[in-house]
Amino acid sequence: MTKRFMDQENRNAFKIHLVSSTDSPEFTRLARALTRSSLVALDAEWRPARTQQSSFPTVSLLQLACCQLGPRLAGGSDESPDESEDSVVFLVDLLLVPLPSIWELLRDLFVSPDILKLGFRFKQDLVYLSSTFISHGCNLGFDRVEPFLDITSIYNYLQHKQLGRKMSKDTKSLAAICTEVLGISLSKELQCSDWSLRPLTEAQRKYAAMDAHCLLDIFNVFQAKVVKEGSVMQNLAEQCSPISIIGLKEILEEDDRSNKIIRTRFCEALDIVRATACSDISQKIASEEGIVLRSQHRSSLPMDESLLKVVKKYGDKLLLKESDKKPTTSKKKGKRRSSTGLMLKEKSLENSDDWQGSPPWDLSLGGNGRPKFLCDVMVEGLAKHLRCVGMDAAIPSSKKPEARELIDQARRENRVLLTRDAKLLRHEYIIKNQIYRVKSLLKNEQLLEIIETFQLKISEDQLMSRCTKCNGRFIQKPLTTEEAVEAAKGFQRIPDCLFDKNLEFWQCMDCNQLYWEGTQYKNAVQKFIDVCKLND
Known part of the structure; x- marks a missing residue:
């Protein structure tokens, strides 16, 4: 199934292919695209779990956004017209495609020295992917991706931070990076939708495709800056004497605290570049539990010079250790709680999802009868929708509020706190009848849910009567x-x-x-x- 998606901000059209069978034309296009792509953005989706599980989630969908090279290959009369485009997104349905039949294709992609892989915090995705394939008979799973470049590292570089330094735990979200780097709003409404249900909705397919394709757009901004700065340094080198260049290099090396890291990555990337000079067909032997697998890498076109420079200077890799492949369980000090107690706690949290009692604006409680809401960061889009229908809907006073701040603001302003964070429900005893967990994912459905739950009276005269800003x-x-x-x-x-x-x-x-x-x-x-x- 093929769809064309156009981002409303950039008006960049790209094809979306849903791959649900290895016998389909879409799978043939995918295999061909991987031989012609020098850049592939990776992402994965799975059904979110509300509670901690003893095993990793099963990945339902794998997104591959391919940046294809140059014109069509000679003799490509059987190619479809869209394959001459610069980029295309493949949505591989891992619930329908037999996983052993595509394991080798994906493994070769992950380790191909001719393809730079992009991802956003992709290590977790790789862990879940490996677990999913192992559970379906692929004993080796996946253990590495190289050469690889994380979008968070690219963002830090664009913000004039040292590439290669340890990333802060408080890193930007992909939506925030897209807003700052590309100037587009990347909706994350469907991130927590049930990706195990079939068929996927049109909105889910568009969301999944855009999540992967935006990584290519961010990389293009990064590469343009690298090329521009490279041209400036080349002009400087031509104007300087060899002695002055050496002196500048020594000064830079003395001031660069991450010099050791950069040298290590440079050597690793150099090995990758040397590998591209070898024959397209290489033999790899992997052994695990007495099983020896021999595979032949698929022939692919080498990277162009500008991309090779990026890999040489900034290329990284993802490696999974054995400890990464085992789910971790939280170990808290104190008395061990029984499974019955845990089940009762989870049940009480689920029951607290439903609204009970009267809201703080109720006349019987001394309120003024005017509904007032406080939407946390997880439902900020709902706040704008409520304002559009004339409801008083505030957002947190600070950008990253603590639970205590949200509770204090809701109590101080007599508002009902709207959230999708189940953890906040634990504070319900503090602000009784002032916190509600929104169940719906889409803004329109969330709006209807709030209207029905709180019996709000909406009239046409109220529409667009508040400032959405x-x-x-x-x-x-x-x-x-x-x-x-x-x-x-x-x-x-x-x-x-x-x-x-x-x-x-x-x-x-x-x-x-x-x-x-x-x-x-x-x-x-x-x-x-x-x-x-x-x-x-």
Whole structure:
């Protein structure tokens, strides 16, 4: 099954192939694409587990975003037209494809010296992949990926940090990196959806494809910067004498605390480059538990010069140790709790998902009857949807709030805390009837869930009556065009095309943001009329 997806921000179209059988044309395209790709972005999806398990999750989907080389190969009359494109994403359905039949193809990809692999915190994905394949009869699983480059390392480089230094535990999310580097908003709504259900929805396929393809876009920004800086250094070298260059190198080496790391990676990358000069067909023997496997690497095109330089200087590798392949269990000091006690605790948490009692704004509790919500970082998109239907929906005061901060803000402002974090439910005894766990994943469904749970009354007059930016209310009296122009001076630009349309403008009383009833406004109103079923 083939789909074309276009990112709304960049308008970059790329093909999506769903591979569900080794006998399908999509699988043939995948095998061919891997012989013509110098760059492959990797990602994986699995069914999320709510509680700690004794085994690793089973990977349901593997995404491969391939950056293909140059024009089509000669004699490619059987190729489809889309294979001449620069990039294409393959979604390999690991629940439908027999895993032993693709193990060798993937293993060769992971260790091919002619393909640079990209990933975002991919070590966990590799552990789960290896476990999944071993459980299906592939005794060797996967133990390494090289050459490899982590997107987090690329981001640190773009932020002028030393590539190769130990990464902080508090690293940026992929969505945050996409926003900063590419200027696009990468939705993560479906990250925790059930990837074991079939068939996959259209939204899941698009999400999975974009999650992998954005890694290629981030790498392109990184490579362009590396090439540009390389050109500057080359020009500098041509203008300097050999002695001055040596002196500069010594100074840099003295100041570089990570010099030892860089030298090690340089030697490893150099071995990879030397391997590309060997014959395309190589023999590899792997032995485990008396089983000897001989495989023949698939012939692939060598990297171009610019990519070789990146691998040579920044290439890394992922290696799994035996300890990585065994699930770890948390060991906490104190009395050992019985399995019955754990089951009762989990059951109580599940039951606390349901809303019980009256919200803090209830008139019988001394409230004013006006619903007020606090949406944590996991449901910030829901906050905007609630504002669009006229509800007071705040977000945390700080970017990375602690549980105590959320609880204090909810209590102080008489709000119901909305979250998808089950851990926060443990604090329910502190703020009784002020915390609710949202069950739905999509924003529209989350909005309907909140409306139904709290019996909210939504009318068409309420739609778009709050500022989606800051949650403030609009000035009751609309502004004329002249008043809006005056209010926007030095703050916001009003498009010239609006001046002749005699529109009404509205201004937020808190942040002074201006809104007007244009096409986007009408479309938004109609959207929420449909979502909330106000015409029924």
